[in-house]
Amino acid sequence: MLKKGLLIFITFSVAFxxxxxxxxxxxxxxxxYYAECLKGEITVYGEAPIFTxxxxxxxxxxxxxxxxxxxxxxxxxxxxxxQVADGQSITNEIFSEAKGVCKNDxxxxxxxxxxxxxxxxxxxxxxxxxxAEVQNQINLMQKLVGNPKIMVLIREEYIMPGNAKKVYDFAxxxxxxxxxxxxxxxxxxxxxxxxxxxxxxxxxxxVVAEDPxxxxxxxxxxxxxxxxxxxxxxxxxxxPQTSTTPQFKSYQATGTINILSLWGQGEIIGxxxxxxxxxxxxxxxxxxxxxxxxxxxxxxxxxxxxxxxxVKFAHQKLQDKWAELTRxxxxxxxxxxxxxxxxxxxxxxxxERTSVKNVNEISTSKNEIIWEVIYPGSSFALRDTLSxxxxxxxxxxxxxxxxxxxxxxxxxxxxxxxxxx
Numbered sequence: 001m002l003k004k005g006l007l008i009f010i011t012f013s014v015a016f017x018x019x020x021x022x023x024x025x026x027x028x029x030x031x032x033y034y035a036e037c038l039k040g041e042i043t044v045y046g047e048a049p050i051f052t053x054x055x056x057x058x059x060x061x062x063x064x065x066x067x068x069x070x071x072x073x074x075x076x077x078x079x080x081x082x083q084v085a086d087g088q089s090i091t092n093e094i095f096s097e098a099k100g101v102c103k104n105d106x107x108x109x110x111x112x113x114x115x116x117x118x119x120x121x122x123x124x125x126x127x128x129x130x131x132a133e134v135q136n137q138i139n140l141m142q143k144l145v146g147n148p149k150i151m152v153l154i155r156e157e158y159i160m161p162g163n164a165k166k167v168y169d170f171a172x173x174x175x176x177x178x179x180x181x182x183x184x185x186x187x188x189x190x191x192x193x194x195x196x197x198x199x200x201x202x203x204x205x206x207v208v209a210e211d212p213x214x215x216x217x218x219x220x221x222x223x224x225x226x227x228x229x230x231x232x233x234x235x236x237x238x239x240p241q242t243s244t245t246p247q248f249k250s251y252q253a254t255g256t257i258n259i260l261s262l263w264g265q266g267e268i269i270g271x272x273x274x275x276x277x278x279x280x281x282x283x284x285x286x287x288x289x290x291x292x293x294x295x296x297x298x299x300x301x302x303x304x305x306x307x308x309x310x311v312k313f314a315h316q317k318l319q320d321k322w323a324e325l326t327r328x329x330x331x332x333x334x335x336x337x338x339x340x341x342x343x344x345x346x347x348x349x350x351x352e353r354t355s356v357k358n359v360n361e362i363s364t365s366k367n368e369i370i371w372e373v374i375y376p377g378s379s380f381a382l383r384d385t386l387s388x389x390x391x392x393x394x395x396x397x398x399x400x401x402x403x404x405x406x407x408x409x410x411x412x413x414x415x416x417x418x419x420x421x
Contacts, residue, residue, distance in 0.1 A: 037073035037101075037134050043108065043126045044068040047394050050112070050119040057121040058110075065125040066102035067091055067388075073129060074098050077138050082146035083323045089355045089377030092384040094141050101137060104128040115393050116400050148229035148322055149191040153199055154178040154257065154296075155209040157237045158288045166285070170199035170209075176289045177236055177296040177310075184297055184311045187304050190318075198222050209235035212258045212268070217413075224262050224413045230269070231260040232314065236295055238288040241278060251279045253291035257310050259317055263378060264330040264414045270317035272310045327376045328357070330414070335369040337404065337420035343369055346398040353395050354385050383411040386418060 036042050046065030050057040074094070075087035084090070091098075109124040154177040158166040168175035182192045201219060202208055208215045212233040223231060234257025243250035253276040259269040277299045279291025298308020307315070338346060343364065350356040350373065358374040375382050389395040390406030399405060404420040411417075 037069075037129050038131050040131065041126055041128055042069050042073060043124060044072065045122055045124045047120055047122045047392065049115075049392055049394075050121050051391065054112075054121065058123065061121050061123045062105060062107075062125060063388075065105075065123060066099055066127070067095060069102050069127050069129075070095055070098050073101055073134050074137050074141055078141045078145055081138075081142055084145055084326045085376040085381075086355050088385075089375065089381050090141070090145055092381035093145060093377055095384070097144070098137050098141060101129055101133055102127045103130070118393050118400065120394060143189075143191070147190045148261075148318060149193055149227050150185060150230045150232060151193045151195050151198070151223055151226070151228040152178045152181050152185075152232045153195055153202070153209070153234075154181070154232070155205055155235045156292055157235065158285070159237065159239045160284050160288070161240060169205050170195060170202055176292045177234075180293055180297045180303070181232065181311050181314070184303060184307050185315070188315055193226055193228050195223075196226075198226060206235070209233060210256065212260050215260075220262060220266065221412055229262055230318070231262060233258050233260055234272075234310075236292050238279075238291050240284065240288075243280070245280075248280050248282065249284050249287035251281075251284070251288040251291040252276065253279065253288075253295040255295055257314075259314055261325060262413055263325060265332070266414065267325075269321045269325070270313065272313045276309065326378075329375050329377060329379070331373045331375050331379045331382060332362075332415045333359075333371045333373045334415065334417045335371070335420070336367065336418075338369060338398070339402070340364050340366065340369060342398060342402055345401055346396070347371075349396045349398055354382070356382070379411055379414055379416055383408050383416050386416070390418075 044065045046061040046063070046068065048057040048060035048064060071087045071091040075091040079085055079087045079090050085093070104127065106126045107123050108126055111122045113120050113122065153170040154175055155170055156168040156175045156177055160166060186192050198219060201222070202215070204214065212231065215231075215233065234255055236253055236255035238251045238253045241250050241252045254274070256271065256273040258271050261267050261269050276291050276295035279287050279289070279294055281287030281290050294309060296309050297303040297311045298306070300306045300308060303311070335343075335346075347359045350359055355377065356373055356375050360372040362370040362372055373382070386406055387408045390408070391399060393400035396406060402420060407419050407421050409417040409419055
């Protein structure tokens with residue numbers, strides 16, 4: 001009777017502890033990891049399959065552990081501050097910059113186990129973490145991830161008396177609007193990229209300025225490779241108007257400027273179109289440039305303190321749309337080498353074991369499967385997950401089921417091509 005009562009007590013205690021663990025709020029877990037980091041160390045595990053040698057698997061398992069440490073110490077905090085993505089996807093965005101937090105690694109335990117026919121290595125690793133370094137990295141990564149990196153391409157066309165015309169193209173250093181917009185957005189905390197040689201490669205600038213959908217994909221790819229998340233593309237034209245004061249010239253600016261996202265398949269976040277309050281100046285050029293400035297940043301004497309015009313519109317649109325857009329980035333995933341009957345396993349892997357939120361089927365055939373994937377990060381971040389864990393059956397059960405590894409063939413703006421080998 002005593003043994004039976006003891007057995008019931010132990011069973012109840014284990015069940016109670018298990019239920020208590022199951023109910024633990026994930027936010028509390030994240031907070032505990034962050035607190036652990038601030039105390040100067042963090043213990044995490046990393047895994048890797050053993051294909052060639054234990055030494056190679058050990059190195060990859062250590063990197064896996066470091067990725068987890070970066071996610072716990074930095075990624076989750078940056079995600080909560082910026083509201084842009086989640087800790088895992090941010091880790092894939094910033095890992096190369098932030099892996100310096102993983103210092104003085106010490107392997108506490110090393111285990112080998114079989115996952116069906118594949119031998120796996122699991123390491124428990126303790127990293128020494130510098131509190132100041134963690135906070136510095138969080139501050140830096142907030143800046144890198146929190147706001148989009150912007151490239152400004154504005155074409156200015158001045159119609160002068162006698163139908164004379166002066167044009168400042170995308171690559172011009174003398175345009176008024178682009179420099180004014182850049183300065184205000186920098187003041188608002190955005191990273192602004194110099195269009196440089198990219199702008200000079202746009203041959204049909206007048207067409208593109210009026211309709212950014214005509215911008216060649218090759219130029220968009222170059223902008224993405226340069227680090228841009230958003231293109232501001234537009235055309236502003238000035239025309240003389242009658243001045244109420246004879247000693248001054250007066251000009252009116254009209255134009256259209258689009259904000260084009262380079263994430264996913266690319267979409268126009270906002271379009272600003274209209275006329276400026278007339279610009280006044282002693283010369284025609286001075287008055288025309290003043291009207292352009294008013295169109296771009298408003299009529300106030302100090303637009304940095306009180307911006308108006310396009311730049312006020314742009315800041316508001318980016319504040320409203322950017323976090324939503326990046327949390328639900330649409331990426332086309334093209335898959336070859338996978339039996340359509342096994343595709344369901346891979347779909348479950350993506351949703352259950354990565355940050356992918358949803359998978360929508362576009363088409364399926366014996367030769368190719370095409371999905372639209374909803375992911376809270378860039379296509380390059382998802383590529384990093386697929387590349388690094390593409391041979392790991394503990395992450396992708398489809399690897400275990402098919403005996404094939406995932407290889408990334410190509411990644412570009414809004415599209416990833418993979419093959420199962």
